[in-house]
Amino acid sequence: MPNDKITSLDVAKRAGVSQSAVSRVFTKGASASQKTIDKVRKAAKELGYRPNVLARSLITGRSRIIGLVVAYLDNYFYPVALQKLSNALKEEGYHVMVFMASDTTKDIERVVDEMLDYQVDAIVAASVPLSSDLAGRCRDEGIPLVFFNRSQDGDNLTSVTADNFAGGREIARFLAAHRPERIGYIAGFEGASTQRDREAGFLRGLEEAGREVSSRTVGNFCSDGARAAALAMFSAPQHPDAVFVANDHMAFAVMDVLRSDLHLSVPGDVILVSYDDVPPAVWAGYSLTTVRQRTSRMVEETVRVLMNAIETGEAPPVNIKIAGPLIVRGSAPAPLGWTNWAQV
Structure with a gap:
């Protein structure tokens, strides 16, 4: 166990170097020869010495x-x-x-x-x-x-x-290219800039494609909220056949609801796109089309x-x-003629 009474002076004496040399060895970015570093670290290990970071912070x-x-x-x-x-x-x-x-x-x-x-x-x-x-x-x-x-x-x-605005806009172009009958949006927490910018870009992209959102619910970037939002949106007789979910964390819950609770197929009945590209997005059970955050x-x-x-x-x-790329997977295949995409 290290001895708290061991000081840098003790290490310097054992290593046969100056106290300032010991200080340089234990200060990131400071200059010391490899020979000095080896001698100081060997002496420090033998004595059980550890530099006092808090004490040094008072000095620096x-x-x-x-x-x-x-x-x-x-x-x-x-x-x-x-x-x-x-x-x-x-x-x-x-x-x-x-x-x-x-x-x-x-x-x-x-x-x-x-x-x-x-x-x-x-x-x-x-x-x-x-x-x-x-x-x-x-x-x-x-x-x-x-x-x-x-x-x-x-x-x-x-x-x-x-670049959340650009990502949302790209998703709108991608979904519009599928020519769905109705497009839905499941929003995140409305006080967050990520939600605000993704939706603003999405709406701009839909406007440029001559489309609009047919239904919108709020999932608040949480699983329970996303499940409730999906049930509210897709229990309606005229539910969307394409949906943008504002992040992957919600998208996983939405896909579970669509398949398990509502017995809808993804992408057969509903194509689904999201945002983030977190690790589970590649899992076979989700195979989520999503914009990658770099x-x-x-x-x-x-x-x-x-x-x-x-x-x-x-x-x-x-x-x-x-900016990050749109990663195309199974939840929303690339529409015919679509070229601006990455497939993994």
């Missing part, structure tokens, strides 16, 4: 912790994306501290207060809104803030999202923005939108 003014606030993890998109984000930040010498919050202003304010108490170097807000006062407080305290997979109105806010690119841009803001102390607001 950096905790090397990124605070991540998220409202839910049941949607497959978030565990996948956040694992990639955590790994990418680790490569930069940072650790991620995850804070869960309900999607309410009061609870989010409590959580962000908690994050600031930990003296995090930056905050990533995934799937949660922040009040303008709270965002302003982060800015005043010099804490970079990035919205991940959700944007928010405001001139001084930075976000990294998919999570690796989104993570790459998020880390780039964060590192620039932390290192320079400046964070000019940017709104980065990353």
Whole structure:
């Protein structure tokens, strides 16, 4: 068991190097020869020494912790994306501290207060809104803030999202090319920018194709809501024969309802398209046609923005939108003559 009384000076003496050399070995990005690194790490292991990260943060003014606030993890998109984000930040010498919050202003304010108490170097807000006062407080305290997979109105806010408008528009073109009799839309949480932008793009694309939505229900980006929305939409005699479901997490529930509860075939009776391309979308039971969110690119841009803001102390607001391809699978085959698509 490591001895808390062992100091960097002890390690330096055992390794036969200076104390500053020990510090460089345990500081990411600092310069040290491989010979020095090997000697210091060997001495540290023998003595049971571990650098005191918290003590170092008092000296450097950096905790090397990124605070991540998220409202839910049941949607497959978030565990996948956040694992990639955590790994990418680790490569930069940072650790991620995850804070869960309900999607309410009061609870989010409590959580962000908690994050600031930990003296995090930056905050990533995934799937949660922040009040303008709270965002302003982060800015005043010099804490970079990035919205991940959700944007928010405001001139001084930075976000990294998919190009949800373009994706929704592409889905409209794709569904319209099938020439269905009726087109439905199952919306997500209406307070989310992802929902707003996907629907706006979808409606624009339908308008350009001379079509419109025949029925609309709201699933709130959750499985129970999606099931209720599907039952309401498809129990009607004149139900849609094509539907866009605002994300994959809801689409899986919708497909289960169509097949198991309503005994409708997908894609025989209803063609279905969604958004995200999470891992279960490739499962044979779903084979979901969906727009892919390019999570690796989104993570790459998020880390780039964060590192620039932390290192320079400046964070000019940017709104980065990353387009993704429509992935065609069994739930909605490509219509005759359709060329702008990817099949996997």
